[in-house]
Amino acid sequence: MPAHAPARPLEIAAAGPLRGTVRVPGDKSISHRSLMFGALAIGRTTVDGLLEGEDVLATAAAMRAMGARIDRGDDGRWTIDGVGVGGLMQPEQALDMGNSGTSTRLLMGLLASHRLTATFVGDASLSKRPMGRVIEPLSAMGAEFTASPGGRLPLTMRGLVPAVPIEYTLPVASAQVKSAILLAGLNTPGITTVIEPVPTRDHSERMLAGFGAELTVEPSPAGRVIRIRGEAELKPQSIVVPGDPSSAAFWLVAASIVPGSDVTVLNVGMNPTRSGIVTALRLMGADIEALAEREVGGEPVADLRVRHAPLSGIEVPPDLAPSMIDEYPVLFVAAAFASGRTIARGAEELRVKESDRIAAMAAALSAIGARVEEVEDGMIIDGTGGDPLAGGATITTHLDHRIAMSLSVAAQHCRAPVTLDDAAPVATSYPGFFSTLDALAGVALK
Structure with a gap:
């Protein structure tokens, strides 16, 4: 560790x-997603105003380890040359998430529908945080997990291609869990659905739509119903955070x-x-x-x-x-x-x-x-x-x-x-x- x-x-x-x-x-949430979605687009995404804190830099390092080219210019603008949905490569070593729960949970979702195996490690604080709330729906989509006791890091996961689309109602209000499932749905055939009884931050929905994903959000008696069509092609964007x-x-x-x-x-x-x-x-x-x-x-x-x-x-x-x-x-x-x-x-x-x-x-x-x-x-x-x-x-x-x-x-x-x-x-x-x-x-x- x-x-x-x-x-x-x-x-x-x-x-x-x-x-x-x-x-x-x-914004930390938008910064994480800018790097991840840019890495899944085909072409060059630019990001101005990226949060250059340790958590976001952990996301950048992980995406680089899986094949995306990510650079910071002298003017502070970041460029991301993506590999396309489904194009991530097998990382050669464990992905060090530092203290970032967001990086960990979202990347677990992203990798759940890729044919690769990844090990996540983190610092002492992150290693105490439960990952079971993400493991449960991603397992239903076909990913396999070997976690430390209590569903904690260090954790190794193996993605499945093709993954299985699911309809999942969030048991707790969590934008991270919602986003993990939507990211898994990007490379999953068919429609993946998340039902959110209590609204949470909606950066993933806004940004995925901006990148060209086919995504709908509708109110229902059960809450917000978010559907994403898989095997998406994301288009590069110019983002101001x-x-x-x-x-x-x-x-x-x-x-x-x-x-x-x-x-x-x-x-x-x-x-x-x-x-x-x-x-x-x-x-x-x-x-x-x-x-x-x-x-x-x-x-x-x-x-x-x-x-x-x-x-x-x-x-x-x-x-x-x-x-x-x-x-x-x-x-x-x-x-x-x-x-x-x-x-x-x-x-x-x-x-x-x-x-x-x-x-x-x-x-x-x-x-x-x-x-x-x-x-x-x-x-x-x-x-x-x-x-x-x-x-x-x-x-x-x-x-x-x-x-x-x-x-x-x-x-x-x-x-x-x-x-x-x-x-x-x-x-x-x-x-x-x-x-x-x-x-x-x-x-x-x-």
Whole structure:
């Protein structure tokens, strides 16, 4: 199993208001899919604004290992020369997914209908994450898996050609599972159908259609019915990746909780299946203004200006969960500084992310003085009414980038510095996070 990099402890102290304009990294979900779909197209796909974090680079390395040519130009534009659906080659060695659950699950789907054998390995955090929810439908399509106990990595799979088209109803709201089945369906004869009782992020559907796949989405009493016709021919595209709303969320919360703050986040993806954090913060009273709303590459985009405002506790609508599941940790931070009680439930999916994010955030917020109660599917938080928290603790981040960044945001309104036991995992999704924090707040980094 690949070794994790040495721990990099980091002390973070509040430094007053956050002010300025920032551009967040490209959307991680769209970046992963740009590389995968480009590798399956025949011809050259170009991508501007690709997130160059470790997770996405793991996807690029895997696609290269299976025959696609992927290069980064000096201007930051990426080019992908694809091999066509069904054209992936047998990788010569194990595919190292690092910390990326998205890469792993989507690639398992992609390879399920290719005649090759692949072994997936990952870091200590990824190796704890369950893959059974993907293994089950892909096995029904004919793929064979040999996994570590509990359906975890390291894992070896053997694809089947021709694979068997299935109709599958998602038992949990998961864009990764949905996407894995649709990707398997690309090289499967006939129609593969996914029924989604609760809508999840729809980047795969939008992008597959853009690349020329024959795909339909229809409402039904059972939920969204997504059908894809196999043996597809994908056409190369020119893609501009919008800013990642999950990365923007940290600045939306930080500016909301620190008095005197005024931050504009440029080019944020506002896909309604991803923008639940904006809805939730506005329900709490956040001052978030959407400017220059536009569409880029089939995705809605806006610049978001956020100014400090007093927040109030709310009962977070559970139906927002799929559209903000990765943003719950930083939403918990916002709730810790609100007036009154916030009840955030319906987020049991957080238990099986890079860490158990409910337990990890409950422990971290308690350590810096917040009043929280952990429940099975979320958290109940009694906020400070805008007052700072004590801080002064060392936080166990569990190799989880979102825990590290969420506590860095909380530290902006703490009386004493907060120390992260390891800041290194932040590079998986937001390599420039700490330099951006420094620029906005002049924060003390040691």
